[in-house]
Amino acid sequence: MRNELSRRHFIQTSLGAGVALALFKDFPEMMMSIPNGMKMGLVTYQWGRDWDLPTLISNCEKIGLLGIELRVQHAHKVETNLTAAQRADVKKRFADSAVTCVGYGANFEYHSPDPAKLRENIEGTKEYIKLCSDIGATGIKVKPNYLPPEVPREKTIAQIAASLNECGKFAKDYGQLVRVEVHGNITQEIPNMKAIFDQVTEDNVKMCWNCNDQDLLPPGLEANFNSVKKYFGDTVHVRELNVGDYPYQQLFDLFNGMKYSGWILLEARTEPADRVAAMKEQLALFNDMIAKSKKK
Numbered sequence: 001m002r003n004e005l006s007r008r009h010f011i012q013t014s015l016g017a018g019v020a021l022a023l024f025k026d027f028p029e030m031m032m033s034i035p036n037g038m039k040m041g042l043v044t045y046q047w048g049r050d051w052d053l054p055t056l057i058s059n060c061e062k063i064g065l066l067g068i069e070l071r072v073q074h075a076h077k078v079e080t081n082l083t084a085a086q087r088a089d090v091k092k093r094f095a096d097s098a099v100t101c102v103g104y105g106a107n108f109e110y111h112s113p114d115p116a117k118l119r120e121n122i123e124g125t126k127e128y129i130k131l132c133s134d135i136g137a138t139g140i141k142v143k144p145n146y147l148p149p150e151v152p153r154e155k156t157i158a159q160i161a162a163s164l165n166e167c168g169k170f171a172k173d174y175g176q177l178v179r180v181e182v183h184g185n186i187t188q189e190i191p192n193m194k195a196i197f198d199q200v201t202e203d204n205v206k207m208c209w210n211c212n213d214q215d216l217l218p219p220g221l222e223a224n225f226n227s228v229k230k231y232f233g234d235t236v237h238v239r240e241l242n243v244g245d246y247p248y249q250q251l252f253d254l255f256n257g258m259k260y261s262g263w264i265l266l267e268a269r270t271e272p273a274d275r276v277a278a279m280k281e282q283l284a285l286f287n288d289m290i291a292k293s294k295k296k
Contacts, residue, residue, distance in 0.1 A: 040286045041067025043267040047275045057097050067102040067263045080127045087134035103137045109145040110163035125167045139177030145184035161199035168202030182210040189214045190224040197231045206233025234262035241285040256293035
């Protein structure tokens with residue numbers, strides 16, 4: 001059967017839960033993460049930046065971080081210059097592992113008052129949407145990044161929303177989501193993200209919560225979270241759960257309260273001596289926090 005199906009498909013659809021857990025008996029963190037509605041994965045932003053694709057998949061599979069958001073210009077070299085055969089190979093590498101290619105983390109942005117630059121970002125987004133489809137991913141991550149002071153704020157907000165709608169319509173033909181990271185000077189303030197999404201009409205354009213300090217501005221985390229939670233998709237970005245004072249336990253309580261079942265993706269920023277050990281530590285912290293949320 002393993003010759004006919006990918007290992008992930010084999011595990012998820014052909015085996016009972018007990019047998020599946022037995023397969024992972026050497027990886028206790030992985031076993032802990034299976035029952036959770038929320039699943040932890042990795043953004044390759046820093047900790048995966050210099051791993052080639054086989055190493056990246058192997059490390060995540062071994063640890064139990066079973067979802068990956070690939071980033072642009074990293075050593076895994078999953079870019080739009082890949083041939084059809086190379087894209088098929090990337091898709092097969094994920095399919096033959098227990099790791100899901102959640103999507104692609106791009107830097108496309110839509111705030112520029114320069115029409116040529118704006119069009120360049122939109123068309124670039126579309127090319128990477130095609131790549132996401134070809135490699136078996138489910139979406140692309142993009143971001144608003146600024147509100148130029150020389151342009152009325154309402155005009156830029158409307159431009160960003162219109163751009164997301166155009167990209168969303170295109171992505172729909174490829175079965176992809178457009179995940180909009182809460183990011184950028186001014187735009188990462190939750191009221192501004194809400195103003196953008198209030199003008200988004202495409203249901204495959206979703207918000208990716210990003211755990212910024214601005215989330216805590218008045219009226220506070222819970223109120224800000226609740227004001228935009230209807231726009232959430234299937235990805236959330238977190239930093240190291242034991243670094244800084246962001247209230248991750250409260251955040252997971254809020255997500256658990258809405259029965260969220262998406263990917264919690266670790267976008268780490270520190271430089272540990274052993275990144276594999278650090279990833280394992282983060283997964284253990286995540287599992288502990290999720291367990292506490294479920295008891296409340």
